[in-house]
Amino acid sequence: MAARLPSWAWVTGLTVGATAAVVALAVQADHGPHPTAAVASPSASASAGAHASTRPKPPAPPVLPAASGVGRRIVYSIGGKRVWLVDATGKATRTFTVWPGTVNPQPGRYSIIKRIQSLKGSDGVEIEHVMYFTVASGVNIAFSNALDGSSPPPADGKKLGGIRMDKEDGAALWSFGDQGTGVAVVN
Template identity: 60%
Template sequence: MRAVPASKVWVTGLTVGAIAVVAALAVQADKGAKPEATSVRPTATASASPSAGAKKPAATAVPDDSGTGRRIVYSLGEKRVWLVDASDAARRTFAVWPGTVAPDPGNYTVGTRSGDPITGSDGVKIEHVVYFAAKSGKNIAFSNAVDGSSPPPPAAGIQTGGIRMKKADGSALWTFGETGTTVVVVN
């Protein structure tokens, strides 16, 4: 008869101990509060869209004074962008970090775009650059930092026209904001 090595005895002991702990925890969990079933039924307005049938919170509603049709809406006061489809439904909305030079309220058109990474006026590597206006000698464009970071505060006296957003939002705006797309800037 062969002797069992000590290491196998330890492993077996630890395994049995672990099983005992899990069993004890399961018994304690079974004694806890149980969720109650409710008879909530879907209503006729339920759909696969989480926002369908539900009123949008005020912060995410497309501004009333932003026109109609397919467009990008940028609110200076809310620091927010909406990507609005041809049926006037917001397909996406997100917060942005504006530059120090703001476009005047009004209607613009996406002119040029730069998909390759470039260096922004604040020295940050940016991508998905969608130009739509110019003011005070600065180009105004939507973009996101290549590394996904928020923009640093600009140095005193530096003017920046970049309207930055998170990386996923920049990608969505890039796809939506083809050359010729209307951009509506509201207060």
């Protein structure tokens, strides 16, 4: 006659088997594709206290202009009011918006010709990380940032060639661009 197993042995065996199956399925699912679910916006009948737990993705930064050259360089888009720092492989490592003065450089290829740590800009604002790269309409064109981080609008009626940026972007540009670093200006 066969010996009968106690009920606790059956329960333990079934629990161990179910746990092993769940673990095996979880490992298999982790190695497979991960679907994403669309998040529906709350309807008018949703309670006022309910909030979506996901945030929308920030938009991707603008793509580096195709006609901006090759190699390590600084790219400045006049119309886009944006700068890209491009490494030797042609990959943009950083991009940021800028606030141009009243005089724009012509599209073309330039290089950093002079760097000055800090000075008073022609608009009277104390600036730092000044990097000159050309002259247009008798005005020096340079990248810089205000010491206090502000970006006041250019003074009416003045010819100003400063291309201003946020303080941390100015520091990044200063670290990236030495004298002789290429600057590509595009529309």
